[in-house]
Amino acid sequence: MAYELNTNTYGLKSSPFIAIRTLLELAERERLDFPRAAAVLSSDIYVDDICTGAANEKEALLLRDELIGILRAGGYELRKWVSNSPALLDGLPKEHQQDPHLFQNVDNPDAIAVLGVQYQPAQDVFTFSVQDLDISRVWTKRLVLSTVARIFDPNGWLTPVVFWAKCFLQKLWLENLTWDIPLNGELLLAWSRFVSSLPDIQLVKIERKLLPAGKCRVTLHGFCDASELGYAAAVYIRAVDRNGSVTVRLVIAKSKVAPIRSRLTIPKLELSGAALLSRLLNHVVSTLGQTVAFEKIYAWTDSQIVLCWLRASVHALEVFVANRVSQIRDSTAVINWRNVPGDLNPADCASRGCESSVILSHPLWWGPVWLCEPEGCWPHNIVDPVEPLPGLRVLAVESEPKQNLDELLDRFSSLDKLLGVTGWLKRFIHNTRNKSDRRFSPVLTPEERREALLFWAVDYEMRSYLMRLDIPFCCPRTASWYDS
Structure with missing residues (x-):
């Protein structure tokens, strides 16, 4: 006997991907028959919630019927319908509506949570709610953080209020307060004033x-x-x-x-x-x-x-x-x-x-x-240059004049000593730039002495040319006579 699982098992790591991938596949397969609904399934869906709309009521009715048809083709039944238009809810079974009595109490409408955001369909506005807020309680850092976290504002409409709360939490951390020590002094006064005005956000209405x-x-x-x-x-x-x-x-x-x-x-x-x-x-x-x-x-x-x-x-x-x-x-x-x-x-x-x-x-x-x-x-777009402009990268370059090698020549009375010292200097430079396996032997070789002689010959020839041309000592290596 064989058993086959025909449903998506929730709780697995792959379950959210499979659920979303199934809806996207359904949109591709039924795109020709339901073009509007296929576009909505591709962009206006979050897990199992569809949040979409249309420019007018006529287009919204067509979109509603297409959504019902395309999802019914995949074996899905849309429920918890909510709309700011009563005509869109007419014809739908009451058990498929979020609130069948939605438009019966327009003066004091109830808000419906849409992806965590409070929405009043009758007035077509978003609102905020702060429930069970006891202002007279003993406030600690733990309770302050819990209260701030209850302000769910994904779009940032209450950013000035939330930013004040963020800065207050930062002050609590700077004071090195533990989680359950009661607030006192200026911190308690500032927080009490803030939390007493917090219910005012329930008066905010966003179209x-x-x-x-x-x-x-x-x-x-x-x-x-x-x-x-x-x-x-x-x-x-x-x-x-x-x-x-x-x-x-x-x-x-x-x-x-x-x-x-x-x-x-x-x-x-x-x-x-x-x-x-x-x-x-x-x-x-x-x-x-x-x-x-x-x-x-x-x-x-x-x-x-x-x-x-x-x-x-x-x-x-x-x-x-x-x-x-x-x-x-x-x-x-x-x-x-x-x-x-x-x-x-x-x-x-x-x-x-x-x-x-x-x-x-x-x-x-x-x-x-x-x-x-x-x-x-509008305000005039006038940008005055800032001098000096901060944030510029500062590059300090110090030009060091090239030392005259004549001083080294005057220190030695014979060419043999000059070539020996020059050879040891060049060997030191070579050994510091290379690994141990590529360093020269302890004894100065004849080849190194010949390279030292060549070094002094080239130096003398260069200075002779420069003196003849009566130009500064530094000369580009691209000169036509450099390698002659």
């Missing part, structure tokens, strides 16, 4: 839709900044519709705290932020580039030194600076670097950190107002 309906002109704008605490980068998408209305949306952001052991200068932190921004821009272009055509990609920084580094030759820069400049220049996206004043840079708050109550009404973080204006009203 899921990045672009307006219809055809529009789209540009990508990235901002980077740094402080003594660390550096950050944020990417915004700017769309202009047919009526000239401008929409600016925050797409993604990221921050990093400054290293403790190797203290970096502010310009080098600014450059690290620029390198982080170039990676974020490449990520956004590779992710959205198949569906969105970007007319231009701009990168903004308030550091004149960074802009001068980006225009300098890599070979003239220090290793740290040269490596990051090379990374930025090797970016797959064509980036136009521009200068922005510090008070107009939305990444400024992300590089310094702030509390939750500040980020709600921040004038720049959710999209700078000046970016909604025509390009002629």
Whole structure:
């Protein structure tokens, strides 16, 4: 009797690969019959969750039917349907929907977790939640780390808040506190003030839709900044519709705290932020580039030194600076670097950190107002040369004049002694440059004495030619009479 396993065994190392590979194979086989669904299975799926959309409700209905058909052809049944449109859920069995009563309580909607991110389909927005937060508890480093880890923000929409928490954790490590010692003093006051405002992030609502309906002109704008605490980068998408209305949306952001052991200068932190921004821009272009055509990609920084580094030759820069400049220049996206004043840079708050109550009404973080204006009203791209420019590789060259061999000639009264000393000097040079098996014997050979004589003859002949020509002692070896 033979038994055959027809299901994928979860828990094995190969199980995730087999599951994803099966869906990709299904997309290839059924691409002719279900072209829209095949494209979604190839790009908009994460393990067993499909997160996709369409430009309008009509296209979304066609995509829904194709997804059901292509997966049913492979023996799969789609469940846990969620949509911001009630029409897309009509006709689906209630047991296949995530929440059949989704649109019955629009004023107080419930959020649904989509890949760990809270999503309210009725309002079509992303939200955040902080549950079971006891502000009056005894705070330790362990509880602080646990609280910070509960802020799940993969796209970096709360980067200023998370960055403040990162810097606070760094302070706890610098204080050498153990995991379960209660906080006190200024540390406790700062953390209590921060954690008391943390529930305010539940008021943050991020629109899921990045672009307006219809055809529009789209540009990508990235901002980077740094402080003594660390550096950050944020990417915004700017769309202009047919009526000239401008929409600016925050797409993604990221921050990093400054290293403790190797203290970096502010310009080098600014450059690290620029390198982080170039990676974020490449990520956004590779992710959205198949569906969105970007007319231009701009990168903004308030550091004149960074802009001068980006225009300098890599070979003239220090290793740290040269490596990051090379990374930025090797970016797959064509980036136009521009200068922005510090008070107009939305990444400024992300590089310094702030509390939750500040980020709600921040004038720049959710999209700078000046970016909604025509390009002629943007900050002028003026880059003043920085003199002296830090980060340049310093090459010190000391020219040592060639010693006159006449002094050596005056020390010996006979040619025999001169050739002997010269032979021993040349042997010493030879032995120091070669291994022991290739070194000469202890006795000075006649051949070595002949080479010493030839050395002095060539030297005398060279100096005789130079004196006749009345030119400096150093002469190129390419001279026509050199080997004559």
